[in-house]
Amino acid sequence: MTRISDPHALPGADPHTGNRRIDPVTGYDTTGHDWGGIQELNTPFPKIATIALLLTFLYSVVTWVLLPAWPTGRDYTRGLWGLDQGRMARDGFQAVDAVRQGWLSRFIDPDFAALASDDLLMAQAMPAAARLFADNCAACHGTSGSGGPGFPALDDADWLWGGEPEIVAETIALGINAADDSRVAEMPVFDWLEPADRQALAAYVAGLPQGNAPADSPAATLFAENCAACHGDGGTGGLLAGAPSLTDHSVLYGQDEAAILSTLRHGRRGIMPAWSQRLSPAEINLLAFYVSALPEAKP
C-alpha cells in the first residue's frame, strides 16, 4: 500500500485546503463535503448492517431454493418443496370439510324429526347453522330473523310458503322470483282501477286486521272481484301462492292506507335469491331446519 503524502487526497480532507475536520462528538472526520453547513461523517460502514444485509440475502436464497421463485422463460423454478398454492388451498379446504361432513352429511337427505331428537348432533349443528344464517340470511332478514319492511319475519308463525323444514329448504334452494324454476309471487299492478276505487279498497284492506272492514260495502265487492282470487275470501291468504293473509301481520310492505295505495298502484315483486348455487344441499337443509325452528326459539 502506498503512503498518501498529499493531504488533499486523504479521506475527509477538504479538496481545496486539505484540512480534515474532526467532529468533536463522535470523533470521526467528515467526508469534506459541505452543503450550506450540512456535512457528512466519514463513519466506517457499521458491521451490523453488513451482517443484517447478508442474513436477509441468505433468507432469500434459501427461500428461492425451496419455493417457486424465478421465471425461466415459459416455466419457473419449482423449488425443492414442490409447493403449489392451488393444491395447498384445496387440501386445506378438504381437511376442514372432512371434519364437517362427519355430521353435516346427515342433513343430505334428512328425516328432520329424527335429527331433532339427536342431542349430540344438535349441539354440533346448531352453532354452525347460526353462523350460516348470519353470513347468508341476516343481511335481509335481520340478525335474529325478525325481518323488516320488504323482508319477511322468520321468527313468527306467519309463513307465505309454509314453515315446515322441507318447504323452507325448497324456498332457500330455489328462491322467489329469482330464477326460472324458483317460486313465483307477484302482486299485479292495479293502476287501471279508478283512483276512488283504489282509495276505497285501501281503506277496506287497512281495516281487515282489526276486523272493522265493512262486509257488505262497495269496497267488499271490489275486494271479492279483484283480490280474493289470490288472497282468499275475506283476505285470509292464499298460501302456496305467496299471497299473504291480509287479516294478520304477514304483509311485508305495510298495511296502512298509503302503503296499500302504493302497492295497488305499482304492484310488488319481491325477490329472494336462490341459494342452490352457493350452499350445498346439506347446508340448505341445515339452514331450513334452523329457520323453521326460529319461531320456537324466539324468547
Add this chain to the structure above:
Amino acid sequence: MQASLTTAERQIGTGLAVTLALGGLVMAAAARHGVMAVHGAMALALGLGLVFRLGAVLYDVAPAGLDRASRYDDGPTRFGIWMTLTWAMIGMVAGVWVATLLYWPEATPPWPATSFGRLRPVHTTGIIFGFGGNALIATSFWVLQRTSRARLADALSPWVVLIGYNLFCAWAVTGYLMGTTQSKEYAEAEWYADLWLVVVWVIYFTLYLRTLARRAEPHIYVANWYYMAFILVVAMLHVVNNIALPVSWAGAKSYTVWSGVQDAMIQWWYGHNAVAFFLTAGFLGMLYYFLPVRSGRPIWSYRLSILSFWGIVFFYIWVGSHHLHYTALPYWVQTLGMTFSVMLLVPSWASAGNAIATLNGAWGRVRDDATLRFMFVAAVFYGLSTFEGSFLAIRPVNSLSHYTDWTVGHVHSGTLGWVAMIIFGAIYSIVPQLAGREAMAWPKAVEWHFWLAVLGTLVYVIAMWNAGITQGLMWRAYDANGALSYSFLQSVQAMAPYYLLRAIGGAMFLGGAVLCTLNCRATLRQSRTRDLAHDRPLAAQPAE
C-alpha cells in the same frame, strides 16, 4: 407570484394562462355535460383568473430592489406550503369523517356525493397527492436551491408545476365526488387528468435537472438523489399504470389496457411504489435536509446513505406482488415479492438509523425543540413501519393480516407517524424563514401540535393493530366440528370499539394540523422581508 416575474415572463405567463383557459373551454365544449365539462369549466376559470392576475400587472415596472440574482426563489415554496396546508385540511377532515362513518354508518347523508365510497378516495388522494405532493414539491424547491447554492433555473416553471399539479388534484377529487373513477387504488383520476399530470411532471423534472446543472457545489447532496428518484420513478409508474383507452374523447370514462392478473400486478407494482417513491423516497430527501440543518449535526454516515439509497431504489421496485399473496398471481411472483421485501428491511433501517444517529450530540435540542422532535419521531416511525412492512410481506404473516384493518394501521403508521411528521417538521423549519422571523408566531402551539400528533397516531395505530389481528383471527377460526367459529357479521361487530378509537385518534391528529395551519397563517401574516443570517448565501450566478 407576479412580483418576482419580469415583464417578459409575465407575458409568457399570460400566454400560458390564455392557453389553459382555451383548453378548458374546448374540454367543456366537447364534453357538453358531465364530469369532463365541469373539469373543463374549472380549467377555464383557473386560466381566466390567472389571465386577470398577470394581465393587471403586465406592463408594470418591476418593483425597485427586485434583485433576483442575489436571493433564492421562495415564492413557489410559500404557495406550495399554503396548498399543503389546504389539502391537509381537506384530506384530514375527509379522513376523520369517513372514519366516523365506519363507526356510525347511519350518519351517511342521503346524497351520492357524500357516500363513503366517493369520500374515501377524496381522503387518500387529498392526503397523498394534495398534502404529501405539495409538501414534496414545495420543499424540493427549497432544498434544491440551498444545497446547490443556485436559484431555480427559471421563474415561471415552478409556478406552472405547482398550479398545474394542484389543478390535477382538484380534478381528481371533484371527479370522485361526481362519481368518476378508474377503479385503481391511488390512481383513480381519469385519463385526461393523468395526461395533464404527465405534462406537469416533465416540466418538474426538467426544472430540477436544469437547476442542478447550475449548482455551485461540487457534489450533489443526498436529499437531491432522493427527490430525483421520487420524480423519475413516479413518472414511470404513473405512465405505465394509467395507460387507458377513453370511451370517447369527449367524456371522462376510460378503460385500462391491462386485464386480469396482469392488471392486478401492474396496479400493485404502481401502488406499492407509490408508497416507495412518493411516500418514502421524496420524504427521505426532506429528512436528509431538515434533520441535519435543524439539529446542526453532520449526517452520521455517508456510507450508510449510499447503501440506503441504492438499496431502497433497487429493492422497492420488486416488492409490489406482496399485495397479492394467495391470489391468482403465480406463486413464484409472490415469492419474489416476499424475499425482496425482506431484503429491503436493511436499507430502510439504515436510513432510519442514520437519521437517529445523526442526532447524537443534539439530544438536548430534541428535548427542547418540538420541530426537531417531529423529525426524530418521523425517523422512529419510519423504522417501525418499514419493519412492519417487511414483516407483513412474509406470506404466512400476510395470510393473517391481509384484508384486515392491520393493513390500514400499517399504512397510517407510515403516513401519520412518518410522512406527516416530517412534513410538519419541514413546515415549522421553513415558515419562520419565509416570514423573515426567528420562530413561529405561537411557539407553544407547535408543542401542542406535537403531542396531539404523537398521541393521535399512537391511538390510531394501536386501535388498528388490535382491530386487524382480531379480524384475522376471527376469520380463520374453525370450531372442532369444522364449521366457522364466527360469522362475518360478528367480526364487524367486534370492530366497533376500535373504529371509535380510530376516529378519536384521527380527530386528535386533525386537531394538531388545524393548530399548525392557524400558526402558519399567523406567522406568515407578520412577514418581514429580510434575509436571515443563517440562510445560506446564494452563489454568484451568471446574468440571466
